[in-house]
Amino acid sequence: MNTLFIDGRWVAPKQGKTFNSIDPAVEEINQIIGAAGKEDVDLAVAAARRALDQDWGQSNGCERAVYLDALADHIDAHRDALAMVEVCDNGKPLPEAQWDVADAAGCFRYYAQLARELDERQDAPLVLPDARFTCRIRHEPVGVAGQIIPWNYPLLMAAWKVAPALAAGATCVLKPSEVTSLSALQLGMAATRVGLPPGVLNIIPGFGHEAGRALSQHSGVDKLAFTGSVPTGAKIMSSAAADIKNISLELGGKSAFIVFDDADIEAAVEWIMFGIFWNQGQVCSATSRLLVQEGIAPRLLERLVEAARAIKIGPGLEPGVQLGPLVSNEQYQKVMSMIIQGSQEAELITGGIRPKHQPRGYFVEPTIFDEPDVSSRIWMEEIFGPVLCVKRFKTEEQALALANHSRYGLAGAVMSSDARRATRVANGLRAGIVWVNCSQPTFTEAPWGGMKQSGIGRELGRWGLDNYLEVKQVTEYVGQEPWGWYLK
Numbered sequence: 001m002n003t004l005f006i007d008g009r010w011v012a013p014k015q016g017k018t019f020n021s022i023d024p025a026v027e028e029i030n031q032i033i034g035a036a037g038k039e040d041v042d043l044a045v046a047a048a049r050r051a052l053d054q055d056w057g058q059s060n061g062c063e064r065a066v067y068l069d070a071l072a073d074h075i076d077a078h079r080d081a082l083a084m085v086e087v088c089d090n091g092k093p094l095p096e097a098q099w100d101v102a103d104a105a106g107c108f109r110y111y112a113q114l115a116r117e118l119d120e121r122q123d124a125p126l127v128l129p130d131a132r133f134t135c136r137i138r139h140e141p142v143g144v145a146g147q148i149i150p151w152n153y154p155l156l157m158a159a160w161k162v163a164p165a166l167a168a169g170a171t172c173v174l175k176p177s178e179v180t181s182l183s184a185l186q187l188g189m190a191a192t193r194v195g196l197p198p199g200v201l202n203i204i205p206g207f208g209h210e211a212g213r214a215l216s217q218h219s220g221v222d223k224l225a226f227t228g229s230v231p232t233g234a235k236i237m238s239s240a241a242a243d244i245k246n247i248s249l250e251l252g253g254k255s256a257f258i259v260f261d262d263a264d265i266e267a268a269v270e271w272i273m274f275g276i277f278w279n280q281g282q283v284c285s286a287t288s289r290l291l292v293q294e295g296i297a298p299r300l301l302e303r304l305v306e307a308a309r310a311i312k313i314g315p316g317l318e319p320g321v322q323l324g325p326l327v328s329n330e331q332y333q334k335v336m337s338m339i340i341q342g343s344q345e346a347e348l349i350t351g352g353i354r355p356k357h358q359p360r361g362y363f364v365e366p367t368i369f370d371e372p373d374v375s376s377r378i379w380m381e382e383i384f385g386p387v388l389c390v391k392r393f394k395t396e397e398q399a400l401a402l403a404n405h406s407r408y409g410l411a412g413a414v415m416s417s418d419a420r421r422a423t424r425v426a427n428g429l430r431a432g433i434v435w436v437n438c439s440q441p442t443f444t445e446a447p448w449g450g451m452k453q454s455g456i457g458r459e460l461g462r463w464g465l466d467n468y469l470e471v472k473q474v475t476e477y478v479g480q481e482p483w484g485w486y487l488k
């Protein structure tokens with residue numbers, strides 16, 4: 001089981017433990033994967049430290065950009081194969097997987113450019129109010145980065161973490177989710193192909209409570225970057241507290257989509273569906289709470305139900321499929337139990353069951369609940385499946401209050417043909433990402449992350465690079481006179 005990528009080599013886990021990659025459309029094993037344990041984490045962190053102390057930590061941005069561009073080219077060149085891997089491991093429809101792979105390549109290419117620009121701003125002078133001093137600002141790599149990612153966008157989440165870290169000159173120990181490790185292994189192969197120096201990127205598939213915990217508690221890790229659920233994020237944060245590790249957390253959400261009476265119904269239906277059924281609703285920023293103004297509600301809901309029922313459900317490789325299976329049996333059971341509970345809390349207006357034509361695989365029909373109570377679990381908690389909850393509102397103030405009444409603050413969306421109202425509402429939403437007249441479009445250039453319990457820090461854009469940089473001021477006394485405080 002040589003599936004751990006440590007110090008540029010493929011090795012088996014020391015304890016010999018394994019887990020299965022399962023195809024969620026057919027519930028069959030794709031591959032058996034070695035599971036990293038504590039000793040393997042130690043080896044990976046040591047390799048990352050050596051690489052940092054050797055050439056990589058001293059390299060400049062232009063040198064690192066060459067590797068980042070090569071990784072982007074490699075991903076582009078293997079786009080179809082990588083997308084197939086993602087479909088078989090995660091279940092998403094092929095066009096969505098192709099989109100993810102293209103985005104992952106784009107992410108490496110974007111951070112290659114930022115790495116080059118980093119050289120230009122290295123040692124930039126800072127003008128101080130006292131001319132007897134000069135100051136230059138340096139950006140130095142944060143060190144060894146421990147990176148833990150979820151299963152919903154396996155390759156893309158790896159790219160969001162690895163690309164900025166490498167651009168900054170940090171070294172990485174990446175732990176993919178035990179539910180979807182296959183594309184991360186492909187990334188390890190890409191690293192070999194492009195000649196990335198050994199130890200710069202280490203990939204250790206394994207369980208969260210073993211490899212993940214060992215990595216987050218490791219004293220040799222300088223930075224922990226985590227994407228996943230709030231409960232795991234809390235554990236990561238307390239691990240980081242022990243030795244004050246630098247952390248960034250991208251956690252869950254229960255985002256609201258506010259639709260006003262003056263919205264175009266067809267456009268609203270399109271974006272509402274994109275906001276909750278894309279990737280089977282397994283999207284941190286999914287706009288899973290729909291707030292509809294009373295006037296438009298009856299017609300909008302009628303069209304929404306009609307359109308949700310028309311979605312083509314099936315295995316991700318089948319042509320035309322728009323909704324694949326959920327990622328795992330565990331996720332299927334979680335979503336179904338929330339649906340069962342939700343049926344007692346609100347009116348189930350469509351879905352809520354396994355589609356009749358899919359007797360196996362973890363499929364759930366697009367599901368819509370009408371008017372759950374604001375304190376109900378389906379309204380308050382992240383379901384992470386194709387489940388939309390709808391409530392009506394009368395006024396703008398009421399809509400904003402309902403939207404912001406959440407422990408989460410990842411994303412939000414508003415749709416209205418009144419531009420001033422849309423701007424007011426967008427500004428009033430307590431969320432790190434707000435979409436106006438759309439939901440979900442994501443750009444590598446723009447900051448990504450949440451407020452409240454949705455996380456700490458931002459990924460993507462220049463903010464993503466900053467996650468992996470330490471900022472240093474070097475201040476020099478250049479005055480002609482002695483300082484003269486003690487020695488007059």
Ligand code: NAD
Pocket residue numbers: 148149150151152175176177178206207208209211212213214216227228229230231232233235236250251252253283284285382384410449450454455
């Ligand atoms: P999860 O928290 O169960 O697992 C995420 C990762 O953490 C996995 O690699 C897992 O192995 C690891 N892990 C589990 N226990 C651990 C521990 N004790 N110590 C260290 N690592 C541990 O989340 P998931 O089910 O894989 O993903 C779904 C969640 O991720 C949702 O809540 C979703 O909103 C969130 N998410 C957030 C973003 C974002 O950008 N904000 C993006 C994608 C997913």
